[in-house]
Amino acid sequence: MKVKEQLLQACYSYVNKRIASYKDEIETIKESIESNDKANDEGDDSGNGKLFNDLELNLQYLNDAKKMLDTLHVINPKTMNTNVVLGSLVKTTSNHFFIAISMGKIELDDSDYFSISLGSPIGQLLKNKVVGDVIVFNNNTFTITDIK
Template sequence: MNLKEQLLQACYSYVNKRIASYKDELETIKESIESNDKSNDEGDDSGNGKLYNDLELNAQYLSDATKMLDTLKLINSKTVNTHVALGSLVRTTSNNYYISISVGKIEIDNEIYFGISLLSPIGQLLKNKTVGESIIFNNTTITITEII
């Protein structure tokens, strides 16, 4: 498995864990709501208000994670671009970036990569740049040394 395949796999793993966690949490909340409804026949649903809020919040998190999964499905790890695009591995004078989804730090073979979205602030700056071009991020000049 090449490096970009390993990075893509790490992103899939991250998203799949999040999706499973949110689905589990949603089931737990639904069960809690049902048990509150059964044990509370007087019409007092004060305990359910927070549960319904949590249900809505976790449903939104699940939706966001599913969108991340959809983004990953657009990446072909065998594609090599001459400019920074979705699926690019970008080596710079400061860090290595895998343009995919926002997952943060990924370590492979004792080397650090940052999974970032094209929509992130640094992703927006890197987008469509080529080797040798520079960006300024957090008052630091960063030069692209390689795009894989």
């Protein structure tokens, strides 16, 4: 399997684990709300306010994770581009970036890759750049040496 395919697979695994975790948490919260409702027939919603807030928060996290999954579905790891776009593997003089989702560091074959989104600050700097372009980020200067 090629590096881009392995990186994309790592991103899918990360997002799918997050989705499963949020779904589990949502079910747990719903069960807690139901058991609180049964225990408190006098109209006292002690604890339910926080549970509803937690439920809403986890529903938002789940929605965000599903958007990440939608982004991954758009990426074709076999596509090669001469400029940095979604799905590009960008090698620079200091780091390797996989333009996909904001996931962070992925260790693969004794190399470190950083999965970043195009919307991130570094992603915005890299967007549409070509080999030889120089980027300055956090007072660090680096040159794009390869794009796949």
